[in-house]
Structure formats: structure tokens, C-alpha cells
Amino acid sequence: MSRIVYLNGKLYTMDASRPQAQAMAVERESGRILAIGDNVEVRQAAGSRAELIDLRGKTVLPGFIDAHIHLLATAYRSHDIDAAACNSADEVAQLVRERAARTPLGEWVVGNHWDRNRWPSRAFPTREVLDAAAPEHPVALWSKDGHLLWVNSLALARAGITAETSDPPGGAILRDGSGQPTGILQEGAAMELVARLISPLSPVLARQLLQETLAALLRSGITAIHDIEDRATYDLLASLRAEGRLPLRVRMILQRHPLPELRAGLLKADEEDDLLRIGGIKIFADGTLGSQTAAMLESYEGSLSNYGILATPEEEMRVLVREASELNLLIAIHAIGDRAARVALDAIELAERHLTERGQRPGKRLRYRLEHVQLIHATDLERMHRLGVIASVQPYHAVADRDIAERYWGERHRRAYAYRTMYERGIALALGSDAPVELFDPLRIIYAAVQRTDPESGRPSWLPEQALSLGAALYGYTLGAAYAGAEEADKGSLSVGKFGDAVVLPEDPFQISPERLVSNGIQATIVGGLLVYGEV
Ligand SMILES: [Zn+2]
Known part of the structure; x- marks a missing residue:
């Protein structure tokens, strides 16, 4: 049979x-x-x-195809300190104190998901709070959106970060009035100074957590994902794959990955595999709304000098996008602020022109995607449509971010998370979760897309004119997502x-x-x- x-x-x-x-x-x-x-x-x-x-x-x-998930990070969330329910820096410190008490001296205490936007004082927390909780353990805690790293003094010392250390390009080390680091590192380039010192979990434990998460994805009706992570995750998944333990299909989008290695054939090697494929690269154009590092055309409300951070310098962005387009790769650009979207589209437009001049036809695997697209200028929306750029969006963000969008973007929030407008303009939509930032349950996310609220809070719909129809939301979670992975010939319908x-x-x-x-x-x-x- x-x-x-x-x-x-x-x-x-x-x-x-x-x-x-x-x-x-x-x-x-x-x-x-x-x-x-x-x-x-x-x-x-x-x-x-x-x-x-x-x-x-x-x-x-x-x-369901989740077009934007961080699989290993989702798996780790259950292992590290989870500060999601904390309502103040002190509550986070308490979790750190408890974890430190059962962690050998000198070893890292790691956690995630703290969110100062839900604390009474929305100020950035400082290293002193963590020093008091764990003076003899280096501590590193990622924010909910993963774009801030909160560390203690020992972690700063291990990384050699002092008042004299200059900000790396695309990142920032926050400092107090006397120039001393406060314990907050902004964006990948700065976070990496500490993150690279933290030893990964043992492969055995990492695999176990991965398998539990994969099983949970299946229980949610997810049969394929676009996993935005690095080469180490790919290697873990490849070993599961080799043992017949990978139960769903994974399209890897590698972040901060050297293009030459991809050029050298890593891509070709696995393109025939039904379960595990490398599809392309992820580039960060900016940070996030919650961290006020999303790159803005106009400054943040009430903070006239803050325009956010361009996480990849413009020239570097142009070079990366051009090279990746020549390699026929899927190019996913994280762009939350309207300036980030503009810079990304500038690079895409240039790359397209370059391909035309070279007489190179766009390859069938080439896709341009903007990830998140939470705020975009009307002229750039037109440009997305004209250039065939996909909007890879996570409708639960609209529900979770409604208050900070109004607070940090003021009147501009009325144009934010404009999924319906994108859909009507003919921009291809792909839906996803951005787990572990939000939960990966597709039904809950589809609810958010069609109701513009969440099933639990009882809050009224937010910007209901931007709600998607159920048909459009389901399409975005299936064929729309497959198209965004350049896999519409295999998946999605x-x-x-x-x-x-x-x-x-x-x-x-x-x-x-x-x-x-x-x-x-x-x-x-x-x-x-x-x-x-x-x-x-
Ligand atoms: Zn993400």
C-alpha cells in the first residue's frame, strides 16, 4: 500500500x-x-x-507555513530564564538571584523576554540591579524583541567593555553621565561583544529542546517553517535530518552569514532535500519599535534626537543585496521603521538595475522580502509593489505593539501594520509568528490578522480597517508563505x-x-x- x-x-x-x-x-x-x-x-x-x-x-x-520563526531560540526559551511575566527590573533580578543560586560560580546566567514597556518605569534597566542579584556570575538577558542585551558588571568585564570602548558600527553601548557603560547593549553588533562569550548549550540538550519544539509545531498545524538563524542551527537540524528525526520541512534563512561560503556550494548541495534546505540570507536594516531602535524618517515622539539605528550601514546593505541577488538567493531584510524600509528598497532597486545591466535574468529562487514592515511611507509601498517585494508580516505584533506604536510613533501609528493596504495594493503577503518574540500558534495569529486584537484580552479591535479577510490570512499562511520561500512549486497548496x-x-x-x-x-x-x- x-x-x-x-x-x-x-x-x-x-x-x-x-x-x-x-x-x-x-x-x-x-x-x-x-x-x-x-x-x-x-x-x-x-x-x-x-x-x-x-x-x-x-x-x-x-x-501552515510559518514564514518567520527562530526555531532554536524558541526551543531555548523554555530552558533559560523567562522574564516575560516580570513587571519590573527587580522582579527580573529576583529570577536571576534564584537561577544564580543553583549555577556554579563564574558560569553564565542567561535569560530572555524582559520587556521594559510593561514596567511602571520604562527606563532602561541597569547593571547595578543585576550586580546585586548575582555579583559572581556573568549575567546576560535578552529583551523580548531580542534587540537589547542587559548585562551585569562581570559580563561587561569579561567582554572587556569599558568607558573607553567605542560603539561598534550598527550597535550602541549605552552610557551614563560619566561615560560608564550602563549595562545595556543595543543591536547585534554591540550584543555580540558579550554574546560570543556565552558557551552554547550541550548538543544533547539543544537537540532535545529542538525536538520538543518541533513536536509542538506539529501540534499547531505547522508543516513547514522558514527558520531565521545561523549555521550552528542548520548543523543541528542536519544531524536530526540524517537520523530521520526531522518531522517537518525547514527552509533556513541564514543571518550574518558569509556569502562566499554560500557561493561555494552549500546551497546547491541540499536543494534537492525535501526536509531541510538553505534558502537565503537575512540582513538587519534596523532595530525594533520596543527598543526604539527602528530606523525612522522622523524622530520618535517626545525624543527629538532619536531616529533609531541603521543596523547595517547603507553602503554595506547595497553590496550585500547586490551580491546575494547575483547568487540567486532569497534576501530577507528586517525593516521595522520607515527609514529602514526605504534604505532596503534603495538597495533592492539598485540590485535589480544591476541585474538588468548585466543581462542576468532573475533566478527562480531569488526573492526580496521585507520582514515586519511595521511602518512604511506611501511612496515606498508603491515601490514594494513595483519591485515585487514580499511583505513578510507577523500579525500578532500589531496586537502586542499597539500601545507602544501609539506612544513612540504618535500620529504615524495610523499608517502602521497596514496589512490590508498592502494586500489591496497587490503586495504579496507572507504570514508568520516571529517566535520566540510571540507565540507560534497560527490560529491565534490568524485571529489577530482578521480581528486586530487577541482572543484573551477583550480589548477592542485596533485599526480595524487594516484587518485581513480570513481567506487572505489563510493564503498568507500557506501559498503566500511558500512563495516567500521560493517553494511555491512544492508547497502551499x-x-x-x-x-x-x-x-x-x-x-x-x-x-x-x-x-x-x-x-x-x-x-x-x-x-x-x-x-x-x-x-x-
Ligand atoms: Zn524575527
Whole structure:
């Protein structure tokens, strides 16, 4: 029985040539769809020896593709100190004190997810608070958005950071009135001064945490991800892959990766692999809204001299984008502020012109993506459309950031997280979570996209005119995300020849309330035709 037939279902295929179907047949060896249509024609195509699975009227969609996730960081979140629930710097310090008490002296105490925007005093915390909690352990705590590192004096000393240390390009070391480092490092270049000293978790533990997270993704209906991380994560995943323990499809987008290595063939080597592929590179144009490091055309509200940070100098951005486009890579540029979007689009426009001048046709794997696009000028929206740049967005950010968007951007917030406008302008949308910054549950994120609020808080919809329709949101989580990974030939719709990756929902989402969609959860998840979670 090398074929599996799912029949008696309500399939929304996302394939324009056949939007709805009753059944699909998947070939076990290749994991690809052999036939799709009504019960009779699919059973006929699959032959009499096929295994039959009765969907009993349940709804089937293509498996969800999370177009922006940090997988290993999501896995680590459960291991390190999680400061998400802390309401002050002192509460974080208490967690540090407890962790330090059971950590050998001199070893690192690491944590994440502190968020000063939810503390009464929104000031940056300082090293002194951590010094009091853990004087004999170096401490490094990432903020919720991952763009600030809060460290104690011992960590600064280990890194050799003093009043004399100058800011690295694209980063900042915050200092007090006398020029001493306060314990806050802004953006990758500065955070890296300390981060590189922290030894990674043992491979055994890292793999265990990864496997738990992968299983949780399957329970959420996710069958593929675009993992934005570095080469070390790729190596871990490759070892899981080699042992047959990688249960879903991963497209790696490498950050801070040397292009020559990619050029040397790392890419070609795995392009035929069904489960693990390297797709491209991630470049940071700026920081984040919560850290007030997103690069702005006009200064932040109430802070006239702050225009944010360009995390990659403009000239370097132009060179990177041009070289990556020549290599036919997917290019994902993190751009939250409107200046970051402009600088990124300038580089893309230049790269496109360069390709044309060279007479090089754009390769089929080349994709330009702006990640987040939380604020963008109207002329640049037009440019995104004209240049075919994809908006890779995480609708839960709109819900989580509504207060800080109003506080830090003032009137500009009315143009922020403008997903509906992007959709109507014909800009391709890909949806994702940005986990571990937010949770990865696609149903909750789709709720945020269509309701512009979260299912728990009871707050009114925020900028409801920017809500997506359910159809558009589901498309962004399936075929839209596949396109953003340059994998629309393999994934994103239930079509003959593509992978048999699907999610089964207990009820038709178009027939029930968004609240019910979230509370129902996922019935089952199918990868390559095999039931990998739940039952039907
Ligand atoms: Zn991210």
C-alpha cells in the first residue's frame, strides 16, 4: 500500500484551478500528491490497494507555513530564564538571584523576554540591579524583541567593555553621565561583544529542546517553517535530518552569514532535500519599535534626537543585496521603521538595475522580502509593489505593539501594520509568528490578522480597517508563505505534484466565529501524506 487516500473531506486547496475538493491521494515514497478531486476520481487514480482514511466531513487546508520563526531560540526559551511575566527590573533580578543560586560560580546566567514597556518605569534597566542579584556570575538577558542585551558588571568585564570602548558600527553601548557603560547593549553588533562569550548549550540538550519544539509545531498545524538563524542551527537540524528525526520541512534563512561560503556550494548541495534546505540570507536594516531602535524618517515622539539605528550601514546593505541577488538567493531584510524600509528598497532597486545591466535574468529562487514592515511611507509601498517585494508580516505584533506604536510613533501609528493596504495594493503577503518574540500558534495569529486584537484580552479591535479577510490570512499562511520561500512549486497548496502537507480542522473556518476557530484547535496534521499528529 504505497498510496494513501484521504476521502470524504472538505478540502480548501488554495489552488485557483480547483479551489475545493473532497479527497486527495498521496504517494508514500515521495510524499507528494498524486490526485485531488472528488472521492470517485481520487480512488480511481490511487488504485484498489491504496490505504483509505475517512475524513468524515472535516475541513482540510494546506499545512501552515510559518514564514518567520527562530526555531532554536524558541526551543531555548523554555530552558533559560523567562522574564516575560516580570513587571519590573527587580522582579527580573529576583529570577536571576534564584537561577544564580543553583549555577556554579563564574558560569553564565542567561535569560530572555524582559520587556521594559510593561514596567511602571520604562527606563532602561541597569547593571547595578543585576550586580546585586548575582555579583559572581556573568549575567546576560535578552529583551523580548531580542534587540537589547542587559548585562551585569562581570559580563561587561569579561567582554572587556569599558568607558573607553567605542560603539561598534550598527550597535550602541549605552552610557551614563560619566561615560560608564550602563549595562545595556543595543543591536547585534554591540550584543555580540558579550554574546560570543556565552558557551552554547550541550548538543544533547539543544537537540532535545529542538525536538520538543518541533513536536509542538506539529501540534499547531505547522508543516513547514522558514527558520531565521545561523549555521550552528542548520548543523543541528542536519544531524536530526540524517537520523530521520526531522518531522517537518525547514527552509533556513541564514543571518550574518558569509556569502562566499554560500557561493561555494552549500546551497546547491541540499536543494534537492525535501526536509531541510538553505534558502537565503537575512540582513538587519534596523532595530525594533520596543527598543526604539527602528530606523525612522522622523524622530520618535517626545525624543527629538532619536531616529533609531541603521543596523547595517547603507553602503554595506547595497553590496550585500547586490551580491546575494547575483547568487540567486532569497534576501530577507528586517525593516521595522520607515527609514529602514526605504534604505532596503534603495538597495533592492539598485540590485535589480544591476541585474538588468548585466543581462542576468532573475533566478527562480531569488526573492526580496521585507520582514515586519511595521511602518512604511506611501511612496515606498508603491515601490514594494513595483519591485515585487514580499511583505513578510507577523500579525500578532500589531496586537502586542499597539500601545507602544501609539506612544513612540504618535500620529504615524495610523499608517502602521497596514496589512490590508498592502494586500489591496497587490503586495504579496507572507504570514508568520516571529517566535520566540510571540507565540507560534497560527490560529491565534490568524485571529489577530482578521480581528486586530487577541482572543484573551477583550480589548477592542485596533485599526480595524487594516484587518485581513480570513481567506487572505489563510493564503498568507500557506501559498503566500511558500512563495516567500521560493517553494511555491512544492508547497502551499493541495495540488498534484506538491507535498501532501495538510492540516485538518474539526469545523469549516469560514462557517464559524474566529473565537471558535481558535478554541477548536487543530484536529490533525499531515506531512508527506502521513498523519504526524492527532487523528481524524
Ligand atoms: Zn524575527
